[in-house]
Amino acid sequence: MFGWLRRRREAPALPDALWRSTLAAYPFLSERSPEDVARLRELAARFLRDKEFHGADGLAITDAIALAIAAQAVLPVLHLGLSWYDDFVGIVVHPGEVVAPRQAMDEVGVVHDWEEPLVGEAMPGGPVMLSWHDVAHASADSGYNVVIHEFAHKIDMRDGASDGCPPMPSKQARQQWLAVLQPQYDAFREKVIVAERFGGEEPWLDPYGAQSIDEFFAVACEAYFVNRQRFTSEFPALVPLFDGFFQPV
Structure with a gap:
């Protein structure tokens, strides 16, 4: 799987047929400008050269699987650079959902054990897991x-x-970021609560984003990159915030 790619210092162009099939499978990639699509292809090749994919539970990592993940993974750093991903190498891919054991101690010292179904997980300084x-x-x-x-x-x-x-480059920039994101998260969380408890309108964005502000950021990023038009109509305040970070001039 892309062994020929990782043996080279410079990432060559990806096979045309494989690249076209990836764009066809994920149309939001090809809907970008020609310059962005060309940059996306370049970064995806470099990502494949630098990262190591591991199949779990019998999943064989094919070139198509690896490129599908790489092309989507580099989209958020298209204008930021791959150095944002230099703290890890491994990507573990399972065929489907994974049930992970969890343990936590509450405020009175009681330890609770439970199982959590996961379709993905990112570990600080460690690998990324995907279904x-x-x-x-x-x-x-x-x-x-x-x-x-x-x-x-x-x-x-x-x-x-x-x-x-x-x-963020400064404490002030961080405060400005959270001054926009926090109220958007609070409003979204309230909407999810109303929908779940009182039969209110279901939100368009994945309700998992109501779990915490970091999950809201990740869920919002999903929508921002794959359906900008709908995201703009749902969260107009977040578009200039995300544009300023992900598409710096």
Whole structure:
């Protein structure tokens, strides 16, 4: 799987047929400008050269699987650069959902154990885990994209904290970011609560974003990159915020 690519210092062009099939499978990639698509192809090749893919639970990593993940993973850093992903190498891909054991101690010292179903997970300074079923079923209509979600977490974690705010150049910039994001998260969380408890209108954005502000950031990034038009109508205040970070001039 792309062994020929990692043996080279310079990433060559990806095979045309494979690249075209990837764009066809994920149309939100090809809907960008020709310059962006060319840059996307270049970064995807470099990503494949530098990262190591591991199939789990019997999944064989094919070139098509690896490129599908790479092309989507580099979209958030298209204008930022691959250095944002230099804190890890491994990407573990499962055929589907994974059930992970969890443990936590509450405020009175009682330890609780439970199992959590996962379709993806990003670990600080460590690998990224993805469900291939969910990667393959990315949807621009719903704004759902597990690859962008987990790599948005990676960007968020660059400053050592998963808090919905990627690294900022100053304390003031951080405060300005959160001054926009926090009220958007609060309003979204309230909408999810009303929908779940009182039968209110279901939100377009994945309700998982109501779990915490860092999950809201990751879920919002999914929609921002795969369905900008709908995202703009739903969250107009977040568009200039995200544009200023992900598309710096």
